[in-house]
Amino acid sequence: MKVIGSAAKTVFYLKKIQGQYPSWRLHYKIKCKSTEHELSNWLRYSEIKRNQPVAIIAREQFSGFGQNSKIWVSKKGGIWLSAAYPIFSKEFTSQIFNLSLGIKICEMLRQDNINVCLKWPNDIFVGSKKLIGFLPRVITRGKETIYVRIGLGMNVLNQTPSEGISLSKVLKTKNINQDYWTAKVIKAFHDSIECNNKKEYVIKSANKFLTKRFLPSGFCPQTWKIKDIDSNGNLRIQNDTQEKVLRRF
Template sequence: MVAAAVLNHQLRAGGGLLHRLRRHQAAAWRLQCKPVCASTELELNHWLQAVPWRGEWPRAVLADHQTRGQGQRGRRWEAARGGVWISAALPWDASGGHADMLGLIVALALAERLEQEGLPVRIKWPNDLLIDSRKLAGLLPRLVFRGGRLRMVRIGIGLNVANPSPMGAVALRELLPHGRARRDFWTVEVLRALGRVQTLANRPEVVRLGIENRLWAHQVQDPQSGETWDIQGLASNGALQLCQGTRTASWTRWPDGTLDNLYNLAR
């Protein structure tokens, strides 16, 4: 681990974030911080186009406020001030790990950090973190290939901290004592969780068991057929394993296609 962040000329976060990164021995990052932007995903796209990816440093774009955040399948949403809104690009060691479990790997790493604050986190397969059935964080994993080779992994993260939480969601300010729901602290925690991605990717069985121990439910309803299935656990590739009596099923995405666990973006 490198004890400092590598900051580019667009950094606007001030000294607090850098101090916390140094104090907690966070991995080296190239960061761009935006007071407001349409989408951190779009800003990361522009950055990668302007300064081609060499894989030497992980990169992340952070925003105080997003006006057109990108969710699953291109859904748009507004991310208010007070939350942690990050889009990151990380190198990937293709010699080990399951890239198709990227979203689950990040979910587990972030859940572990939240649990250190005593929070009872549950993971709604494949990409959401819940507290008492209310959404606390969402993840958008992407794999970027070129010429059939995995070039980088990308992950978008939205974590409700001190922002107003929408219907059905919850923010850390509602769960933690005053002073523990600070955006700068949780920005560092998210970056630290991302720093664990490759380590966990090389331990797929640890990830599988960790996710199974935190699954949000014992049963799930097929949104197309209305059938109820018992959740048995995860396959080695992160697929959700289901049964209904003697019948079995394996989902790599929700049947209506609204939540994809894998994005293949050719660049």
Template sequence: MVDATALKEIRIPQGRLVHALRDRGSSGWQLRHLSVCSSTETALTQWLRQQPWLARQPRAVLAQHQRFAHGQYGRFWMAPPGGVWLSAALPWPNGEPSTGLFGLTVALAMAEQLESHGVSAAIKWPNDLLVGSRKLAGVLPKLVFRGHHVRLARIGVGLNVCNPVPQGGIALRELLPPGRCRVRLWQLHTLLALERANQLAAHPQRVVAAADQRLWCRSVADPASGEHWAVCGIGLDGQLLLRQGTRTTSWTRWGGRSEGNL
């Protein structure tokens, strides 16, 4: 059943944002603005079903408020007004893509965008951006394949701007002057970061090196055993490379391949 609230669109901000993207030489996004929806991921899926993907223009659904936002491992969370909540579909280079490297590429592009505005954010592998130990943003990556070729890339982004945050979170309003932490401005910066990620995809070694420099910590605890491992770096497929004495292992926690039309 279609969520009726997902059909409420805000038309004026859409025009302004499209205008701002064009002024910066953007590749031409198709945008939908929703006042409230269950999830931008669900709304994007509905849009792709209604208007099949032709791999020409990137698309994004942006919402003021999500009631059941999708997180990693299918978790749900509230996304109140005041943040950047969006789900995008965009072309992605073929070659030997992995969802892990795709997600890290987006996280790196987001970190670079924040750094250009004076906010230093570390990458908490695999999908969060932190300031200090507090979560500022998260990404949810998914590559959709047709056979061995990437049909499209899907990415969900949540960025705290001036919204209330839970314990352990942080918003840009705590880090930037009021005039520089407006939601529409950071919607623009997020879409530009996704375009930048598309460019970075052609340089996986550069992505891995830059993401490794921005890792939040150099040791992790195995959630199952409680063992502590030293972080040695990141593999070219986005894996976290670990060492404990003479033992080595790697973690891959990104979602797997997805076959289909969405």
């Protein structure tokens, strides 16, 4: 495992929990514009290699963004990272990639008795508050998926806006090891790739974790309600007279 910068503690925990995993290349930033910007620059000048995923981890970012370019407040105390994972396959199912990552993060947190749910397509909530947001992308060449990438933010010890919640508030303690949780997030990303060929399991798990409390923007909760996630990873919503299918990709 190649480490660039001060990511040694994350590497320590990753080695303890990862088992026989690929050799990650980790870069650590004290402060940056955004880890997405840093990762894009790295990919522009460096070739992603088979069996060597790369992650950029920042202590603080001053211009982070999420879904639909919404600003993501990224103060010290959170986990802010972007990662790219080599695929090089025509068999990868891109339609369920966001769900496979979502369910693996949910499973990871529920192992620690944190009752989280999945807000389709790519948010992890505790009750009515956002704990984690992630932005998935699939990079293809013809019919082949070359690599997938994510930008992810997790509230841990940082102050959050009113719509968010931190892990420290959920667990009611500030005695939280950020490096350990960073390693767990990276492992969840790997696990999401490993289960991509288990479509039925991914869809079933996604429906198990799915919260139906929050409709996508533009739909009135007095009129519409969430039905489920269909076999292609799309969200189905319905009202008294019709059904709509909302697609992530």
